[in-house]
Amino acid sequence: MTFSDWGGRLVPFPEERARRYRDSGAWSSDPTGRRLHQIATRFPDRPAVIAAEGQMSFAELDRRTDQIAAALIRLGLRRLDPVIFQLTNRLETVLAWYGCIKAGLVPVATLAAHRMHEIGHVSRKVGAVAHLVEAGLPSFDLVEFAREHAAGHPTMRHIISVGDVASNDRDEVTRLEDLGLDIDPHTAHAVVEQIAIQTDPSDVAAFQLSGGTTGVPKVIPRIHAEYWNNALLYADSLGWDENSRVAHLIPIIHNAGISCGLHAAHSVGACLILATADASVAFDLMIRSGATEVLIGHGHYQAVMTPEFDLAAVSLKRIILSGAKVPHELFERVDDGAERWAGQLFGMAEGLFTVTPLDAPAQARLTTVGSPISSDDEVRILEPGSETELRDGEVGELCCRGPYTIPGYFDAPDHNRDAFTSDGFYRTGDLGTITEIEGARYLSIEGRIKDLINRGGEKINAEELELLLLEHPGIANVAVVAMPDPRLGERTCAYVVATRGDVLPLKDVQEHLAQLGVAKFKWPERLEWVSSFPQTNVGKIDKKRLRAEIAAKLVDESDSRPIGV
């Protein structure tokens, strides 16, 4: 085993805590690829994935991903080479993920929606060697994008595609579907086992991305010792087993997708029903494939309330709601008090997950996000900006430490100094409080301190967007805030001061961001032109007031809209 700390850019867990987690079983010595193989050996014939493109048993998944891994090594990729992922939810994405993991490569969990601004930064930060893109997307040519991105890139050597590649691209692009078909499964497995032997439990398994609190997104290193176990803890806390069928609608490559969907289902031999964000298509697939579990994110709260989402038609046993406060009516709709149980989840790519315990009383299920999934998790509510712990019932910054919560972002020493307490608790930037209900303690989320917009689960960093908007010559000053949205929870509104008093149309501002290569979901969807910003008494822009102002304006506008519009 040859542990790599990436030239000092990876923050290790303190040895005393690492020992504690190994002793308690929270950490494993088996690398992630081997964990999948162990499950596939136990449940070879059970379905591992059902998606629109088809389905696969555990034995097929294990065999095919061994071949892909062996072919990636044969291509010249080396253990710990980072691979940028820009794929949507489809069967091949699962193959690509495990194929890379088994080859010891490090998937970088970017999104198909990201563009040059995001991909260029992250791929250079981690020294990405391969770019995995989905071909044939109707809205954007990711293969062409990968080619542009690779030009002049210091480390990028391979473009790998999933889906239909145009024939003129075939020389430059390797098709994932073709990888390793000629490699004998035993030979492929031997290559994968060699990689597993070389893997140290503290090696990076995957890089996730953080919405961040300042500037550009931060890179979150998740390691083999904890990553699969994080998912197993989640699956266990919900009582899943090999008969569970776990539907997932939001991006599978996100940490929630991996830890609550892909790895969580597979950690207990359950089947992943890989759906997409279109609620009615997803709902059909859930009915056809007998989903028993589903995670409903903020962006689908409204869809679930519509009559088309006929919950009685699906065999769901448990529905987990996550991402924002759960409205009473939504809870009542999804939890029928008998067959269908509803609970809540709070989680983050940096680590900590809390979930409603199966035996929690109704009040805890409805009003809290439950309790941490590992007995090794430590949670503190601190007075913001200090290390003073608050009492139960008081609202403060949620801080956490534990076996699967990172001890530091990748290559970000300055940021890490502010993001962690002196004794290594991660400052989440979320506001929370602990409530005791019938003798047990539960967490609830009461807002956030970090300056971001949560657009249906996608986080938009206000400072990052403000800096990009300020590059427009017509913009003298800008403050980006969340505005409430019935479907996505929040959307982005930019309060803007014009350079010469001339206001710009929204589409000009969006075009400016497109030119800068900024992902579309980050573009402001409304501009409010002002001559100056309200200030707090310490001289900062009063964003709280701006948020309240835009929220009130939206209410006024909807009240004055003629009926039927």
Ligand code: AMP
């Ligand atoms: P991510 O790392 O993208 O999974 O986002 C994590 C962040 O999403 C958290 O730090 C919270 O700000 C937010 N979040 C996740 N779950 C919830 C929830 N149940 N209620 C409120 N906010 C949540």
